[in-house]
Amino acid sequence: MASSLTKDSVRPGTPGSEKTFFGHPRGLATLFMTEMWERFSYYGMKALLPLYLVAPGGLHMTAATATAIYSVYLSLVYLLALPGGWFADRVLGPRKTVAVAGLVIMLGHLTLALPSSGTFFAGLGLVAIGSGLLKSNISTMVGHLYKGADDARRDGGFTLFYIGINLGAFAAPLVIGTVGENVNWHLGFALAALGMALGLAQYLLGSRHLDAQSSVVPTPLSPAEKSATLRKSALWAAVAAVFYTVVVVSGHYTLNWLLVPITIAGLIIPVLVIARIKRDKDLDRTEQSKMSAYIWFFVAAAVFWMIYDQGGSTVSLFADSSAKNTIFGWDFPVSWYQSVNPVMIMALAPVFAWAWLALARRGKEPSTAVKFAMGLVLIGASFFLFLAPLAIADGGHKAAAMWLVAIYFVQTVGELTLSPVGLSVTTKMAPAKYASQMMGVWFLAVTAGDATTGLLSIAGVDLNKTGIVAFQAVLAVAAGVAVWMYRKKVKELMGDVH
Numbered sequence: 001m002a003s004s005l006t007k008d009s010v011r012p013g014t015p016g017s018e019k020t021f022f023g024h025p026r027g028l029a030t031l032f033m034t035e036m037w038e039r040f041s042y043y044g045m046k047a048l049l050p051l052y053l054v055a056p057g058g059l060h061m062t063a064a065t066a067t068a069i070y071s072v073y074l075s076l077v078y079l080l081a082l083p084g085g086w087f088a089d090r091v092l093g094p095r096k097t098v099a100v101a102g103l104v105i106m107l108g109h110l111t112l113a114l115p116s117s118g119t120f121f122a123g124l125g126l127v128a129i130g131s132g133l134l135k136s137n138i139s140t141m142v143g144h145l146y147k148g149a150d151d152a153r154r155d156g157g158f159t160l161f162y163i164g165i166n167l168g169a170f171a172a173p174l175v176i177g178t179v180g181e182n183v184n185w186h187l188g189f190a191l192a193a194l195g196m197a198l199g200l201a202q203y204l205l206g207s208r209h210l211d212a213q214s215s216v217v218p219t220p221l222s223p224a225e226k227s228a229t230l231r232k233s234a235l236w237a238a239v240a241a242v243f244y245t246v247v248v249v250s251g252h253y254t255l256n257w258l259l260v261p262i263t264i265a266g267l268i269i270p271v272l273v274i275a276r277i278k279r280d281k282d283l284d285r286t287e288q289s290k291m292s293a294y295i296w297f298f299v300a301a302a303v304f305w306m307i308y309d310q311g312g313s314t315v316s317l318f319a320d321s322s323a324k325n326t327i328f329g330w331d332f333p334v335s336w337y338q339s340v341n342p343v344m345i346m347a348l349a350p351v352f353a354w355a356w357l358a359l360a361r362r363g364k365e366p367s368t369a370v371k372f373a374m375g376l377v378l379i380g381a382s383f384f385l386f387l388a389p390l391a392i393a394d395g396g397h398k399a400a401a402m403w404l405v406a407i408y409f410v411q412t413v414g415e416l417t418l419s420p421v422g423l424s425v426t427t428k429m430a431p432a433k434y435a436s437q438m439m440g441v442w443f444l445a446v447t448a449g450d451a452t453t454g455l456l457s458i459a460g461v462d463l464n465k466t467g468i469v470a471f472q473a474v475l476a477v478a479a480g481v482a483v484w485m486y487r488k489k490v491k492e493l494m495g496d497v498h
Helices: 027-054 063-079 081-092 094-113 117-144 154-182 185-209 223-249 256-279 285-311 314-322 334-361 368-394 401-429 435-458 466-485 487-493
Strands: none
Touching: 027 063, 027 094, 027 117, 027 154, 027 185, 027 314, 027 334, 063 081, 063 117, 063 256, 063 285, 063 314, 063 435, 081 094, 081 117, 081 435, 094 117, 094 185, 117 154, 117 401, 117 435, 154 185, 154 334, 154 401, 256 285, 256 435, 285 314, 285 368, 285 401, 285 435, 285 466, 285 487, 314 334, 314 368, 314 401, 334 401, 368 401, 368 466, 368 487, 401 435, 466 487
């Protein structure tokens, strides 16, 4: 990445003379590389997870159970982003929290690499905890690099950051997926641990380029608050330990005793958190108005991610059982489908960044609400497209790989109209009181979407059936039309945020 850092040919100390990363603050390079390696580890494991769960050489579960575990796991990852933001705001600050997160994620992948089904869920839990600590804080630190919500480089910076995410996500299935599927599942998980170790080392070496604000603990806990927090945490941990011990000893324990509470929490907690912030009397009238607008974006994102994240479960398991995974007669691992989305993002993200900037210069850039509406319509269209390979499979034939590639392509275009924009608008609209926590609130939209998928799977709904796929497609398009119809009202509520 050093070659991409440029320096203006003016004297040091002159405004504009600092080194940049494609015209952005140099700290973006550090966060770009850290996120790239973290995503390499995360997406590699994620590509393997549903396939490992159903494989005879893995845990040999049903597709419904695998989808439920996958969805609940993703829901938990994003649910924990909120306490991850709180931990940075009140205890360590974003910079130190991300370092701790990297270590926990690495230990989680190492636990998954152990050849024992007994340690499997412990490893998933560690990865979820570490990812929750990292997700909201690393995005918040990207926001710290830009001075003010009106910095014209801000959306472009988040788009570049998104490319870092997708570089790691692209390489991971090709490396980790191939080794996991064709050599040894647990060796694949071990490669994920190596990726996180490289990301952590890079972060520690390059963190000096981050903004000083990233080291600040905005609202540190007082000694009394620390004691109270530790007591409450210990109490709830003890209650959970006693409850599950009784369930196991009595012989009533099944996997649903673990999955159902997390799923319900994933649906209830987002609502409670949004309601608590909205009722906070410390927020002034402008912040309250922005939160009202933000609820529109939150609900839209929840519907979007409910469908989008099934690309790694519902669509992937369909590919495993009902698709011809060949190109020009050459067979490839099912996990490779998970590289389609990131490679398309890397190709299209610069085009979108350029297009938004060019339209902004002409005063014609679509509003945030319109971009969200576009994302919802496109994610709905991807599942309308999914109906074709489902019909082919129902006819007793294997669907061509290009059907699935087309689904991922449409989802990618939808993602680029919604996800980077959502990250950016969250940092712009966040009330000052909540800082890092607000990025965790954005990730709760993913939690709600994935928890819905998990609940459907636990209830026995076959997500690969034509009816349920069509219903989700109609729901997304209808939500997109609703956001578009109320775009002017949302824009008015956003106030000075554009």
